[in-house]
Amino acid sequence: MRSARLHGQPRGNLLLNVGPDATGVIPPQAREQYAGIGEWMQRAAPGIHGAGRAPFPGGFAWGHVTARGTSLYLHVADRQATTLDLPGLTAGPEAARDLATGSPVPFTLSEPDGLGRIVSLELAAPTDELPRTIQLEFAGTPETTGGLVQAPGADLRLDIWAAEAGEDGSRRWEFTMGTPGDYRVVLLTKETFSNADPQWWADGLTGTLVTDQARREFTLRREGEEPYPIIHYWKLIRSEIGQLHVAAPGTQELVLEDLPVVDSKWDKSGANVVALRLEPIGERRDDEAAE
Known part of the structure; x- marks a missing residue:
């Protein structure tokens, strides 16, 4: 699932391969993993299909970001993460929601000197074992200051x-x-x-x-x-x-x-x-x- 998120970020294609065991049967663990990938891809579909690289010039420890139209999609792999900071944005979002529950995600906007705008989000605990996907909706195409911040x-x-x-x-x-x-x-x-x-x-x-x-x-x-x-x-x-x-x-x-x-x-x-x-x-x- 980590590989699927990473390859979606730059509009890449991912070939997943699984083979049968000695008796010709697909292992139960592989079936469960593929089912989980399918469930996550359905949930996070807006941030996968037709989405591409986000404007940030670097990565994040908690997961990955994709962009589509006027939205950013935060794919949060870190189950322990309770707050996320997105530095260097030129404008703040108008809304944020958790695609798993549809619930709004609280956020604040700050502007430290020289750092551009920083969006700080407060995350609810995960509802299941799948990565959380948070959609940020902007008035226009989201942009950053262009530098690593x-x-x-x-x-x-x-x-x-x-x-x-x-x-x-x-x-x-x-x-x-x-x-x-x-x-x-x-x-x-x-x-x-x-x-x-x-x-x-x-x-x-x-x-x-x-x-x-x-x-x-x-x-x-x-x-x-x-x-x-x-x-x-x-x-x-x-x-x-x-x-x-x-x-x-x-x-x-x-x-x-x-x-x-x-x-x-x-x-x-x-x-x-x-x-x-x-x-x-x-x-x-x-x-x-x-x-």
Whole structure:
């Protein structure tokens, strides 16, 4: 189901495959999973059929966003999420509703200096095991300020596809931070190769993290794992590569240098980079606390 949401975001097509067991029968678990996907697709249909990429230049930890006409559709995979912040919008929505229940979703609109408009939604608890889908209705086509913007106090994800690629292989991100403080810079790379034998070939690779304050060399190590939402048998690998100090709200820049970045599951020569994530220091993530 995570794969279906992700492929719907950029108007992609998804081929799902399931085979029978040794007796020629489709496993009950597969039938249940396909039934769940079908139920979710019926519920979230306005945000899937004819929908495409949302105007946000980055991803969200809680799920994914699609756009269709004058609406945004928030596909909320995180069952624990009770509030959502959408930063950088040029205008606020006129209404918000939960497609599972039809109930309105309360929201507020704020305008911190330099951050554009931020829509904050208060979510009700999930009514079943399926992802929640929230529709935001706007007066016109929803737009953003165009840059990566941190919601105050939150993590900020810098996706690899949002980076500017240099001729020397570097990757550069420019973004706006809303909350001063110190942040961990975590590099998220992914396992690749086969489903039966996932490999993480980035172990021991070196690079340089460049901030406004310093240049810091780093070595990639497997410091934690997270689910990879596209292919379940691969993991995202966490590697802390440095820190960022934000003295005041405003524009920041990060550059990755000297790290070979590849985009092939067969290529052992570099790191399959997914994103950088800036995490406020002093706040432990749920997946870290559970270890």
